[in-house]
Amino acid sequence: MKNKLTSAIEAVSKVKDGDTLMIGGFLTGGHPENLVKALVDTNSAGGLTVISNDTGTKELSIYQLVKSGRVKRIFASYIGSNPETGRLLMTGEAKVQLFPQGTLAEKIRAGGAGLGGVLTPVGVGTVVEEGKKKIEIDEKEYLLEMPLRSNVALIKANKADEVGNLIINGSSRNFNIVMATAADYVIAEVDEYVKEGEIDPNHVNVPGIFVDAIVKVG
């Protein structure tokens, strides 16, 4: 069995110039703070694309990442809690593209699920439809939203076992589960690490096959 347990520094060294990065979490909830901090402190890859629901808050290391000039493009649904992302959008220093939250989740799900895209009625008649294909089905209009994938995903879980099965509690599930399905290399920051067989299969939120590296924190 491949040993997936590693350090934060080693795990985030997988991020290379020009990579697309998914970062789980919803504001502070379920945010992989230790992985993002390691990325900020020890990895110098630039030209990054960051996919995150909200790009976190000022108190989190993702604020420093966004501020570092290493991010050229951001996909998010809400950026009101990270003024630096708002500044990049206003100045055009980075390309910030906003999607309805459910659309962002479903684009990532499509990327992980091998779908060619999704059709959603959300955004029809608004600026969200600009540049997107509209498809009419049974007299209702939908936008074709294309799938999203990434090179690396940074996610947060409460508990992992040796094979990478994850338990994610409460409202911290948010984008962490779906992002685990849509990246070439998935790094999970976990509070607790246990032996194979010590997690009840009924309680697994993310099957271990999706997880490439586990970083135990705390």
Added chain:
Amino acid sequence: MNNREFIAKRIAKELKDGDVVNLGIGMPTMVANYIPENVNVILQAEDGILGVGPKAEPGEELSDCIDAGGNYITTVKGASFFDSSLSFCIIRGGHVDITVLGSLEVDQEGNVASWMIPGKKVPGMGGAMDLVVGAKKVIIAMEHVGKNGSPKILKKCKLPLTAVNVAKTIVTDMAVFDVVQDEGLVLKEIAPGLSVEDVQNSTEAHFTVSPELKVIQV
């Protein structure tokens, strides 16, 4: 009682026992304080909770139990947690009975503009676009006029739209309107001490007056 409390109290009367309800950030959240004793609703938070309870007491905060505004909250008996993908399946799939949302503008066709002021404030739409398109009933909660006294209920929204033709009821400190398909705005209720002329003077939109016009009771 200030205007915001008055609006929140009136909207609370729209909720029925068993409704699945999503309350937006700000004034809509206040609606939860006024739900009648005999009405049990299931409050949803789009980061992945059904059964949101009161705010967590100081010292009782859990990092895996935050609402969509980033507040530490509790859950009620019978609550459940899920990820963003399922959360927006609930929202977009029509499983939310009522959403209450603040807005910058609303118009006589039920168009809603709530998410951005170009060049000034672009926090992102978060889950608002999905909610107003997916919920069975959309209630707009807002003060009747802006800070400078300008009407917010317009013939046609000027700001970028959140969605087209979705508002069903508008509750302000002056009036309650229903948006009726092919008919437009119907004034159903009026705040104590006001005349229809008072409402008309503060409203740009055209509206008709219900033959059963009532005084708002809170």
